[in-house]
């Protein structure tokens with residue numbers, strides 16, 4: 297949908313200063329330089345703690361903001377989009393995170409100037425959103441090694457891709473697969489798995505594809521089961537994901553569905569769009585088709 301404007305739209309940029317590990321103090325000036333002032337009344341705010349983006353987005357939606365921009369990574373998008381969805385507003389993305397999984401799927405330009413010009417054009421599309429128990433997610437949610445790593449990463453001072461890879465390699469050595477019973481639209485399977493990811497979109501970020509065939513417009517979730525593997529095969533797993541070949545690899549099983557119930561051995565870590573949380577033994581995931589308006593190129 298393309299908007300034809302008679303009055304200016306109020307737009308709030310919620311900027312996470314720690315996303316992606318790079319300084320962002322000059323970002324408001326940069327946005328101001330390229331944003332179309334004929335179309336928008338803009339305000340900028342920096343987040344100060346975990347959960348702050350969600351509070352700011354809720355407050356803005358309750359006031360008269362039409363569009364709320366998440367300037368950060370998937371964690372920031374999660375907080376902002378959850379409130380945008382609740383209030384039926386429009387989400388925009390400036391991909392300033394470490395991985396930028398959803399932004400990459402939507403092909404929002406990584407170049408900040410082009411990403412701002414994308415906002416100026418104001419083309420929107422509806423995308424699917426999903427829930428993981430009572431939490432909304434937009435890119436990926438999961439358990440197993442992914443969740444363990446996101447918990448360790450969140451307490452690490454260094455963000456960015458290099459920090460993530462370094463930590464991943466360190467943590468993978470001590471990690472043991474767990475058993476899961478997974479019910480997908482009424483069909484039950486039992487699997488030992490290194491990780492179970494429920495994907496709305498296709499990648500963790502940085503073009504590492506766990507669900508290359510996933511789409512935010514198909515009304516389906518992709519349940520991706522990484523099977524237990526010998527550490528000698530770790531480079532192969534990396535290769536398969538970087539090449540977008542997870543669907544044909546013997547190391548990963550992918551099943552599409554709408555309503556997923558996962559029962560695991562013990563309660564503990566999960567991740568929702570890369571942010572660590574604790575949940576119980578059973579986790580229910582479901583899809584809300586074409587429920588969120590997002591600015592796209």
Ligand SMILES: Nc1ncnc2c1ncn2[C@@H]1O[C@H](COP(=O)(O)OP(=O)(O)OP(=O)(O)O)[C@@H](O)[C@H]1O
Nearest residue numbers: 315316343344346368369370371372393394395396
């Ligand atoms: N001022 C702040 N200080 C510390 N943490 C913050 C602050 N503002 C936001 N956060 C938290 O930062 C976390 C990481 O944000 P985000 O996911 O956007 O970046 P990232 O992890 O670098 O990128 P990606 O998810 O794309 O890999 C989120 O949990 C968010 O709540």
